[in-house]
Amino acid sequence: MRIEVSARELATGEKLRIVKSRFAPEGAGNDQIDGLPRACVVTGIHGDELEGQLAAYELARRLRENPQCLTGVVDIYPAVNSTGIGAIERGIPQFDLDMNRVFPGNNSASPFESMAAELIADVKGAAIAFDIHSSNVFLRELPQIRVNEVSAEDLMPYARRANADFVWVHGNSTVLKGTFAFSANAMGVPTLVVEAGVGLRITPGVGEQLADGMLAVLSDVGIWNGPVPHVRTPIVSSDGEVSFVNADVAGVFVPTVEFCREVQEGQLIGRILDCGNGEVLQELVAPVTGLLFTLREYPIVYPGSLIARVLGGLR
Amino acid sequence: MIQRTVAELALPYRDPFVIQSFSFGIDEAGKPLSDGSDIDSFERSACFIAGLRGDEVQQTFVCARLVARLTEMEQAGLLAPGKLVMVIPCANPASMGIGWRFWPGDKTDINRMFPGYDKGEATQRVAAALFEHVSGYRYGVHFASFYLQGDFLPHVRVMHGPGSDGNNGADFGLPFVLHHVPGSFDTTTLHYNWRLWDTEAYSLYTKETELVDEESAENIVRSVLRFLNARGIVNWPDHRGYRSTQLGESVLVAVQTSTGGIFCPHVQLGDVIRKGHALASIVDPLNGSVKETLHAPCDGAVFYKARTPLVNEQTLAFQIVPPNVDDTSGSGIRGNFLDPEA
Numbered sequence: 001m002r003i004e005v006s007a008r009e010l011a012t013g014e015k016l017r018i019v020k021s022r023f024a025p026e027g028a029g030n031d032q033i034d035g036l037p038r039a040c041v042v043t044g045i046h047g048d049e050l051e052g053q054l055a056a057y058e059l060a061r062r063l064r065e066n067p068q069c070l071t072g073v074v075d076i077y078p079a080v081n082s083t084g085i086g087a088i089e090r091g092i093p094q095f096d097l098d099m100n101r102v103f104p105g106n107n108s109a110s111p112f113e114s115m116a117a118e119l120i121a122d123v124k125g126a127a128i129a130f131d132i133h134s135s136n137v138f139l140r141e142l143p144q145i146r147v148n149e150v151s152a153e154d155l156m157p158y159a160r161r162a163n164a165d166f167v168w169v170h171g172n173s174t175v176l177k178g179t180f181a182f183s184a185n186a187m188g189v190p191t192l193v194v195e196a197g198v199g200l201r202i203t204p205g206v207g208e209q210l211a212d213g214m215l216a217v218l219s220d221v222g223i224w225n226g227p228v229p230h231v232r233t234p235i236v237s238s239d240g241e242v243s244f245v246n247a248d249v250a251g252v253f254v255p256t257v258e259f260c261r262e263v264q265e266g267q268l269i270g271r272i273l274d275c276g277n278g279e280v281l282q283e284l285v286a287p288v289t290g291l292l293f294t295l296r297e298y299p300i301v302y303p304g305s306l307i308a309r310v311l312g313g314l315r
Numbered sequence: 316m317i318q319r320t321v322a323e324l325a326l327p328y329r330d331p332f333v334i335q336s337f338s339f340g341i342d343e344a345g346k347p348l349s350d351g352s353d354i355d356s357f358e359r360s361a362c363f364i365a366g367l368r369g370d371e372v373q374q375t376f377v378c379a380r381l382v383a384r385l386t387e388m389e390q391a392g393l394l395a396p397g398k399l400v401m402v403i404p405c406a407n408p409a410s411m412g413i414g415w416r417f418w419p420g421d422k423t424d425i426n427r428m429f430p431g432y433d434k435g436e437a438t439q440r441v442a443a444a445l446f447e448h449v450s451g452y453r454y455g456v457h458f459a460s461f462y463l464q465g466d467f468l469p470h471v472r473v474m475h476g477p478g479s480d481g482n483n484g485a486d487f488g489l490p491f492v493l494h495h496v497p498g499s500f501d502t503t504t505l506h507y508n509w510r511l512w513d514t515e516a517y518s519l520y521t522k523e524t525e526l527v528d529e530e531s532a533e534n535i536v537r538s539v540l541r542f543l544n545a546r547g548i549v550n551w552p553d554h555r556g557y558r559s560t561q562l563g564e565s566v567l568v569a570v571q572t573s574t575g576g577i578f579c580p581h582v583q584l585g586d587v588i589r590k591g592h593a594l595a596s597i598v599d600p601l602n603g604s605v606k607e608t609l610h611a612p613c614d615g616a617v618f619y620k621a622r623t624p625l626v627n628e629q630t631l632a633f634q635i636v637p638p639n640v641d642d643t644s645g646s647g648i649r650g651n652f653l654d655p656e657a
Contacts, residue, residue, distance in 0.1 A: 009575040011625035012600055094627075096416060097462065101427075101500055108569065110463065111629040138421065177499035246434065250325040300327050302420045302437040 006118035008111040023063040023074040037072040037127040047084020051197040052132030054207025069226030101178035127221045129191040131181045137199035142293040146193040163213025163231040169238045243287040245308040247301040251281045259295045288312035322444035332409040339385045339400045347389045357399035359451045364403040365458035367426045369410025373523040374458035377532045378404035398548045429508040455514040460524040465621040472518040476510045486545035487538040488556020494563045566640045570633040574606045578626040586617045
């Protein structure tokens, strides 16, 4: 069932909408639904992040094919920044505004801030929420859950079951307070931030992997009583074990290693090239031995551009 | 005057990104600042910065005129001895050069990166280099623009926080001083970080952003010189300008659309209006009928006006400043500066 969560009229009469698809136990009336545990799957807050599309499809497909296994409610919001997705824009077209910086929103402010507030109000009361992002267009990421250390105690039981390869527990100082996940967690909805793949693309296998994990968590919170896929045990790490590799020069980056592989300290990760001169401007090496879980995908780099992240301290 | 490079960054297939500063001062012997001067012996008195976003052309124009004026004043001996004034007219030439608001590489906003990080991404590095140069000044003024597409009456914006005071902005002599309570999105702005590190910070909003308005620019330059004169940094007597009306942001009365369409305003910035006055029509873009007429909800003056030809439902079309709102307490609003979410 499709439900309109929020809508505003655009200049030409079209409605800008946030829509959700609701999956509920067969035959459940509204009164019964209100008393059931609910999960929210939110994706497309950034219009250039599409990995959540296949994850949403895979979850919706399984729920649709097995309605008898639903013991609670699942709301899927597939395209929060719908015009951004259509326009191939990360932010909200017209304003260059990053929607994931305006939460919890404000009902009396601009249309987009008030729509953010209506989304938050709609999610309120859920037993669990997933905020599925891709990486941006610049980086490829191993499927991972990001958890604010402040919420770690509450979220880790879910994060471990979400079938991610990696759970990154962030320091509180690096967490942005205008995000959907921060606001949702702050109002008591345990919310997992999922980062996976790369912007503007759908990586084969990632959607299925995330859908498996969501089903496992739905089972844990009493929303799904069907078969639970086998889920992997994630690596759990804090900021201190993650090392960053940044460019020092401008140029064209070409990797020399494969993504998601173990690298040795000092191993060449890639080169930044001056293509017109046939010259190598910088060679980038792994700062520690560990798992290369982030790798630059977009070749043009500036000084400071993130090239890679390596998770050290692994046995 | 000393012209310096405060930040430099290589750009792919472009000339390097270079931010220039212009510093002015007169030493105790009455000698203008030059390349051989001991700049560190001067008191860091006032810093002005514009063009953090590439579309802030009017703001850069204001600063460029300020550079020209201070150059003349320095030669004429009109700066107070030992006081240093620095101007950075264009902090983001890489974006301004190609007509973009945000950073060309990743569309990030330098004014959401302060205090910066010198080992981070490009805009974090730019913010870090800038902040190193602009910190430590007694007064800091950022010529800013708003994220919504609209124009304001020229005003001074002061963020509530350590050292803020209801009368802080009055010395500019502009019609309004607006007191802003910081939200979470403010904590990475230059203004917030200046204030956090003990610089008395102000944001000045002029009438235009992408377009140049010479008259408005000249008024802002005069207001800056009036401020510097009041603080004993220059000797430039002028009349006192306006007796500024102090108001908290919450005092402004918002007028929002309830439908989308073509925006046809009937009033201009600064117009004095009565309750019920027709402010604008929202016209159907297909059949020309008036879908909505926006009326003034109160008496007052038009403080903000949207400038987009098309509006969506709930677009902020106007802000009205009611009469008799002078309130040096910022209308009693006190946010928690160190934790805006608290």
